[in-house]
Amino acid sequence: MDTEGHNNDSKYGYIAVLQIGTWEYGDFILGAYEFHDDIVEFLKPILEDPNVLKVIHGGMNDVLWLQRDFGIFLRRPLDTQIMHEVLTGESKNSFKNLVRRYKPNLVNLLKEETLSD
Numbered sequence: 001m002d003t004e005g006h007n008n009d010s011k012y013g014y015i016a017v018l019q020i021g022t023w024e025y026g027d028f029i030l031g032a033y034e035f036h037d038d039i040v041e042f043l044k045p046i047l048e049d050p051n052v053l054k055v056i057h058g059g060m061n062d063v064l065w066l067q068r069d070f071g072i073f074l075r076r077p078l079d080t081q082i083m084h085e086v087l088t089g090e091s092k093n094s095f096k097n098l099v100r101r102y103k104p105n106l107v108n109l110l111k112e113e114t115l116s117d
Contacts, residue, residue, distance in 0.1 A: 050075040
């Protein structure tokens, strides 16, 4: 899961896009403004369920923005950036660098393809 924000029209900005990937149903990119009510109705119960795995990377802002923009309180997210730091002592590793390190043959990520740092 990842969010992309926009702050041109507001002092604090807001979530513009919500990206969700699932094993069972595939990947979704939702315009947060257009689907605000649907996100609250359908995704809030899932994102707040402590029994559903939520994987994020460097997601502290995502967590705060979901609370602010949707009233969603993410329960038990797994942050790969924090997990990597706890396990290795290395801090501030980008998603791209973690993929290159642990799964170099999985995918060739270009910086333009991901903003998840």
